[in-house]
Amino acid sequence: MNIPFFSRSIRLLAALVCVLTAAAIMTTPAFMTAPRFYDDDPIAREPESQDASKAQGYEIVDLYEMTHNLFVTAGYKPTGVRAQNINTVDEVPDSNWFTNRIGSRAITVDELVRGPNAGPPPDPSRWVVIHQKTSGVHPGITVKDAGGQTWFLQFDPAYFPEGPTSAVAIASKIFWALGYNQVESFVTTFDPRVVEIDPEVRVTRPSGARTPFTRADLKELLEPLARRPDGTYRAVAGRLVPGRVIGNFLFEGTRPDDPNDVVPHEHRRELRALRVFGSWTNLTDLKAANTLDTVVTENGRTVVKHYLQDVGSTFGMNNDLHEWDLGWEYFYKGSPTLKRLFSFGFALSPWQKAHYVEYPSVGKFEGDRFDPRTWKPQTPTTAYMETRGDDEFWAARRVAAFTDELIRAVVHTGEFSDPAAEQYLGDVLIKRRDTIARIYLTAINPIVSPRLEANALTFENAAVVLDIAKAPTAYHAAWMRFDNATGDTEPMAVTDSDTTTIPAPRDLPSSPGEIVAVEVSADSEYPAWSRPVRTYFRRAGDGWTLVGLERLPGDAAPVRRQASR
Amino acid sequence: MPGVAARMRLTEGDQDFMRTARASITHHSRLAASLAVAALLGMSTSKATAQEPEPATREAVIETAQADKLPTLHPYVERKGERLMESLQNYLNGVHTGWHPFLESAYRGGGFAVGAGYQQYVSPYNFIDVRGSYTVSGYKRVEAEFVAPRLFERRARLSVLGGWRDATQVGFYGIGTTGTSVNDRLDYGFRRPYASALLTVKPARNPWMAQGGAEWTKWDERRPDPGRPSVDTKFTPATLAGLGADPTYLHAQGTVGFDWRTSPGYARRGGFYGVTAHEFHDRDSAFGFRQLDYEAIQHVPILREAWVLSLHAKASTTSKKVGEQIPFFMLPALGGGADLRGFNSWRFRDRDSLLLQAEWRIMANRYFDTAVFYDAGKVTSRRADLDLHRLKSDYGFGARFHAPFVNLLRIDVARSNERNLALVINTTAAF
Numbered sequence: 002m003n004i005p006f007f008s009r010s011i012r013l014l015a016a017l018v019c020v021l022t023a024a025a026i027m028t029t030p031a032f033m034t035a036p037r038f039y040d041d042d043p044i045a046r047e048p049e050s051q052d053a054s055k056a057q058g059y060e061i062v063d064l065y066e067m068t069h070n071l072f073v074t075a076g077y078k079p080t081g082v083r084a085q086n087i088n089t090v091d092e093v094p095d096s097n098w099f100t101n102r103i104g105s106r107a108i109t110v111d112e113l114v115r116g117p118n119a120g121p122p123p124d125p126s127r128w129v130v131i132h133q134k135t136s137g138v139h140p141g142i143t144v145k146d147a148g149g150q151t152w153f154l155q156f157d158p159a160y161f162p163e164g165p166t167s168a169v170a171i172a173s174k175i176f177w178a179l180g181y182n183q184v185e186s187f188v189t190t191f192d193p194r195v196v197e198i199d200p201e202v203r204v205t206r207p208s209g210a211r212t213p214f215t216r217a218d219l220k221e222l223l224e225p226l227a228r229r230p231d232g233t234y235r236a237v238a239g240r241l242v243p244g245r246v247i248g249n250f251l252f253e254g255t256r257p258d259d260p261n262d263v264v265p266h267e268h269r270r271e272l273r274a275l276r277v278f279g280s281w282t283n284l285t286d287l288k289a290a291n292t293l294d295t296v297v298t299e300n301g302r303t304v305v306k307h308y309l310q311d312v313g314s315t316f317g318m319n320n321d322l323h324e325w326d327l328g329w330e331y332f333y334k335g336s337p338t339l340k341r342l343f344s345f346g347f348a349l350s351p352w353q354k355a356h357y358v359e360y361p362s363v364g365k366f367e368g369d370r371f372d373p374r375t376w377k378p379q380t381p382t383t384a385y386m387e388t389r390g391d392d393e394f395w396a397a398r399r400v401a402a403f404t405d406e407l408i409r410a411v412v413h414t415g416e417f418s419d420p421a422a423e424q425y426l427g428d429v430l431i432k433r434r435d436t437i438a439r440i441y442l443t444a445i446n447p448i449v450s451p452r453l454e455a456n457a458l459t460f461e462n463a464a465v466v467l468d469i470a471k472a473p474t475a476y477h478a479a480w481m482r483f484d485n486a487t488g489d490t491e492p493m494a495v496t497d498s499d500t501t502t503i504p505a506p507r508d509l510p511s512s513p514g515e516i517v518a519v520e521v522s523a524d525s526e527y528p529a530w531s532r533p534v535r536t537y538f539r540r541a542g543d544g545w546t547l548v549g550l551e552r553l554p555g556d557a558a559p560v561r562r563q564a565s566r
Numbered sequence: 567m568p569g570v571a572a573r574m575r576l577t578e579g580d581q582d583f584m585r586t587a588r589a590s591i592t593h594h595s596r597l598a599a600s601l602a603v604a605a606l607l608g609m610s611t612s613k614a615t616a617q618e619p620e621p622a623t624r625e626a627v628i629e630t631a632q633a634d635k636l637p638t639l640h641p642y643v644e645r646k647g648e649r650l651m652e653s654l655q656n657y658l659n660g661v662h663t664g665w666h667p668f669l670e671s672a673y674r675g676g677g678f679a680v681g682a683g684y685q686q687y688v689s690p691y692n693f694i695d696v697r698g699s700y701t702v703s704g705y706k707r708v709e710a711e712f713v714a715p716r717l718f719e720r721r722a723r724l725s726v727l728g729g730w731r732d733a734t735q736v737g738f739y740g741i742g743t744t745g746t747s748v749n750d751r752l753d754y755g756f757r758r759p760y761a762s763a764l765l766t767v768k769p770a771r772n773p774w775m776a777q778g779g780a781e782w783t784k785w786d787e788r789r790p791d792p793g794r795p796s797v798d799t800k801f802t803p804a805t806l807a808g809l810g811a812d813p814t815y816l817h818a819q820g821t822v823g824f825d826w827r828t829s830p831g832y833a834r835r836g837g838f839y840g841v842t843a844h845e846f847h848d849r850d851s852a853f854g855f856r857q858l859d860y861e862a863i864q865h866v867p868i869l870r871e872a873w874v875l876s877l878h879a880k881a882s883t884t885s886k887k888v889g890e891q892i893p894f895f896m897l898p899a900l901g902g903g904a905d906l907r908g909f910n911s912w913r914f915r916d917r918d919s920l921l922l923q924a925e926w927r928i929m930a931n932r933y934f935d936t937a938v939f940y941d942a943g944k945v946t947s948r949r950a951d952l953d954l955h956r957l958k959s960d961y962g963f964g965a966r967f968h969a970p971f972v973n974l975l976r977i978d979v980a981r982s983n984e985r986n987l988a989l990v991i992n993t994t995a996a997f
Binding site (some may be wrong): 035039041042044047048049050051055057059061062063064065068088089206207208209210212214217220256257258259260261262263323324326330332333334337338339341342345346347350352353 | 573618621622623624625627628629631632633635636638639641643646647648649652653654658663685687689690691693719720729834835836868869870872921928929930931932933934936938
């Protein structure tokens with residue numbers, strides 16, 4: 002993603018081009034401005050029009066990313082730019098990054114517990130080791146099962162029996178429902194007595210030599226793991242993803258080798274939203290190494306598909322049994338460091354006060370002191386830093402769409418042997434879900450699902466519907482004619498209501514293609530709700546179609562602020 | 567320029583993408599931003615004159631942006647510093663070959679050391695490390711070590727070491743705790759070739775450990791560098807055992823212990839309890855002796871490891887062989903950056919020693935601790951005197967930069983009745 006070195010003369014030329022461009026923009030008459038809304042708005046799918054078959058592998062060095070995120074990204078000043086991959090109604094279109102599922106449509110229990118799993122589970126009657134994992138915290142191996150299918154197996158350390166495996170099994174379904182591409186994952190059994198080792202498997206030794214993977218290596222790998230009394234090991238099997246693996250994606254910039262990747266990742270709403278989804282599930286290990294890009298051919302076009310590959314560092318299943326501050330602090334941050342330093346540790350940090358009911362299969366995961374606004378991943382990503390209120394609102398609605406029944410059902414797929422652990426994990430997820438909804442759905446104007454029909458504007462209040470806020474005493478709608486060519490507006494009327502149906506003015510335009518803009522605000526105990534949500538409706542036939550929605554209209558600080566990084 | 571004018575008809579969506587493309591690349595280069603803007607606006611020659619139709623749909627706008635990116639495609643370019651970080655990552659993970667820093671002094675009291683080593687693997691796990699250091703006091707150390715870390719199915723580690731050290735001004739303040747003065751410092755020097763083999767065994771995957779080894783070493787006592795009086799200006803071989811002697815030792819040692827620290831290099835919990843027996847056999851049967859070291863370390867985490875109370879106790883006792891003596895430079899000693907930090911190195915020497923240390927470590931963050939510490943100890947001529955009376959003590963504070971399992975840098979400032987401020991800079995944990 003770096004730009005190759007250019008000579009000084011080329012830089013000067015480029016700067017000249019830029020100046021001319023800016024001058025041309027400023028001197029262009031207003032009447033030349035193109036339509037605000039196109040006929041195909043709002044789009045439901047982000048097109049990927051170019052061939053990406055030449056995309057190549059890349060993996061950022063872990064320590065580099067961590068250091069950069071801790072000491073550079075942590076000081077990053079958000080641009081305030083609205084997410085760039087959303088459509089005109091403030092939603093994320095489907096893409097090779099994201100598929101609208103929960104929150105956009107109803108998800109059934111059956112659908113959720115199946116999650117990304119399309120095929121059958123592995124056949125554990127025989128395993129053939131074909132590759133050994135060389136990175137990551139928890140040990141893993143790539144194997145073929147008795148049916149010849151390729152799987153990546155991850156295990157539980159002795160101090161977290163059932164922990165990481167259940168976390169992967171559950172979180173992969175949650176993140177699938179949230180819209181991310183996920184690896185098919187099944188809880189399975191690994192019996193060393195039915196394991197064969199492909200003689201071609203090599204492992205990199207400390208010397209750098211690649212030598213055959215042996216039984217002794219397998220024994221060493223299994224040694225620190227949670228072993229069952231019958232000598233078998235519980236594992237979670239992730240199915241080999243289709244396509245050619247080309248490493249990871251970063252949480253900033255774009256892939257320089259993928260022509261379809263034109264939105265900087267920090268401005269992709271689904272990546273910003275991981276700040277909320279991550280806080281809900283305590284997905285602390287947000288880093289490039291836990292993502293995966295593959296090159297696949299779909300519908301005759303070769304494109305890059307993006308996965309959140311490893312969502313196993315969720316709930317309390319972090320790196321180590323004794324790490325208390327995960328989810329509460331970055332690996333390093335100056336202010337708490339100084340606070341502890343100068344108080345000799347007497348100034349207690351929040352993670353020292355939280356009460357945990359610890360189950361080995363759940364770890365340190367609690368819902369009473371949880372606050373998504375102060376939740377921290379291990380290191381901040383640029384997408385995390387760029388998250389705005391409308392991104393958080395969008396994400397919170399999806400979290401809130403998980404009913405108690407769905408949460409209990411998905412937690413059950415973790416196959417806990419201890420029902421109390423299962424109950425506890427479900428309880429905490431429900432508590433954290435409620436906290437997220439209470440905070441983010443009331444933080445900005447929560448008008449959703451606007452419809453203009455029968456001479457009235459009807460909508461819902463996302464916070465009131467969920468019973469986390471009192472209904473406003475009044476709603477106000479400011480109606481405007483909207484010139485799609487120039488972007489000009491002409492005030493028409495202001496109407497009010499004490500319900501979620503507001504009458505429309507009598508003189509609404511009636512010609513096909515005409516657009517009205519309606520700004521809806523509310524009088525309530527939440528001052529933020531007085532800031533209007535701006536909606537746009539286009540006349541189509543006898544009715545009106547929603548073509549635009551801005552939850553924070555006017556909040557689009559210029560991108561040039563980004564250059565100050 | 568109709569082509570240009572047409573391209574100027576920007577929708578907000580276009581502007582979003584324009585911003586997007588600009589942002590995408592501005593992140594790395596202003597130049598790139600300029601080019602991206604130009605590309606999206608169709609300011610390139612071909613676009614300006616091609617009379618391309620204005621995109622009529624949102625999809626077309628996006629597709630145009632994607633098509634515009636085509637000429638700029640290139641593989642990822644590694645960022646500055648990424649290779650360096652990879653090398654550091656490998657080093658911290660214990661995967662390092664080639665050159666590495668080596669900052670250990672030849673002998674305690676030599677001052678800050680600089681040096682380098684070169685590690686070369688001779689098999690997938692076994693390696694040879696050749697290293698050397700030089701201190702501000704002119705101490706020199708050159709050695710080569712062969713390490714086989716995974717013997718007997720990873721239950722044993724073998725180290726075979728050979729080298730040479732030169733210490734030019736080792737302090738000697740007399741024998742005993744109370745009858746000596748810091749102002750009575752005398753110096754001596756020595757050169758010492760040595761060869762050793764040490765086998766550490768953890769018989770099972772539990773905290774029990776055993777360690778055994780043998781070392782051959784020859785002490786070549788020398789006059790110290792000019793500056794302070796030499797030991798032989800005040801003592802004679804008759805008044806100070808070992809003065810002028812050049813014993814050659816075969817030193818055998820064995821340790822049994824119980825070690826459940828997360829790592830000996832850095833730990834916030836766990837402990838170590840062990841006993842080490844030494845047998846020093848002098849080839850000439852003049853300076854042979856036996857020594858027993860009893861050591862206990864306990865780390866007590868408090869407030870979820872935000873505090874760690876670390877306690878350390880070590881007692882060393884020696885016993886002479888019949889007709890033989892213990893040379894002064896082999897006596898148990900206290901003083902210096904590893905034990906009584908507020909005192910000069912080798913400040914106290916005698917037949918037996920007792921050291922008690924406590925550190926209250928405060929976690930500032932995951933990689934940085936501060937510490938307040940207290941050290942106390944004494945040396946005695948009789949084992950029965952190893953009690954808690956008349957202990958020499960110091961206190962101080964310090965900072966530790968560390969990785970999860972290894973201390974990288976320890977800086978301690980200590981104060982005692984003999985030194986206002988003693989500065990300790992070390993790469994190892996205090997205990």
